[in-house]
Amino acid sequence: MTFAKGLEVLAAFDAEDRELTIPEVARKTNLNRTVARRLVLTLEHLNYLECNNRVYRLTPRILRLAGGFLQGRDIGKHVSPILATYSEKLKGSVSFAMLDGNEAVYVAHSPGDPRMITLGFTVGSRLPLHATAIGRALVAFSGWETRERLLEVAPRVKYTCSTKIDLDDLRDDLDLSVRNGFVYVQDEFEQGVASLAVPVKRPDGALIGSLGIVGPNPRFSNEKNKLEKVRLLHECAGSIAMIV
The missing domain is CATH 3.30.450.40 (GAF domain)
Known part of the structure; x- marks a missing residue:
């Protein structure tokens, strides 16, 4: 369940919303703000997200998730x-x-x-x-x-x-x-x-x-x-x- 919610957080970042705050992530994913914060911080720790002045965006590491599919x-x-x-x-x-x-x-x-x-x-x-x-x-x-x-x-x-x-x-x-x-x-x-x-x-x-x-x-x-x-x-x- 946590894994699925983490993927929802990653999917929240798209062409329209390249940068999001934690409250914006929570609203877009319909997740509790505390849950959203925990997931965002975990993804930041794993280097899938980076933060600048409380605004988050995806890092190039996200391409690892697609790399296996494309190479396979x-x-x-x-x-x-x-x-x-x-x-x-x-x-x-x-x-x-x-x-x-x-x-x-x-x-x-x-x-x-x-x-x-x-x-x-x-x-x-x-x-x-x-x-x-x-x-x-x-x-x-x-x-x-x-x-x-x-x-x-x-x-x-x-x-x-x-x-x-x-x-x-x-x-x-x-x-x-x-x-x-x-x-x-x-x-x-x-x-x-x-x-x-x-x-x-x-x-x-x-x-x-x-x-x-x-x-x-x-x-x-x-x-x-x-x-x-x-x-x-x-x-x-x-x-x-x-x-x-």
Whole structure:
């Protein structure tokens, strides 16, 4: 139980809350302030947190927790070079995401031209399942029970006027995506930005993750070019599936 609460404290530090006081940690984790203080001080003693004027933030040691996963899956050794190769072919950034609870989390990323997107993403970035192609692919190509569970429990925030949040609309889009073999989302997470994603599956059909690209809408306006990007993404996904 204490271990689980300690992980909750670590998870409280994110892109929005990079620095927190003990009272803020307690509020964000719904922990008693005394318990939060004890956990924070323990994590500071273990060098996972550092303190400056009663404000805490994560230290680089936190990367140890992710290192075992990334090394065990050969992410840095094999997956990243594959993404780099296809990033060059696709002339843009390529990301590999996996399902973590009710979100998509980037486990590998090959940056392209930073001008192609306005939101910066990297390994560890988390995205909503409903409003992004890479997230929606994780839902669309999961088994039926997993798909329905995610649709019901995952947050459905309306990021733009185009964001689909109605369950029937999302189900229709997921069905279409499965028939097409890819997911295309436009203007739903950020106005003027589109994303394209395909599933990464094992030979037995089990879903490993999803592979996606993001860029301005005009980049995907030509249907022939878009389908070529889909082909390259599928090719890339097949290479990753043999490793992960």
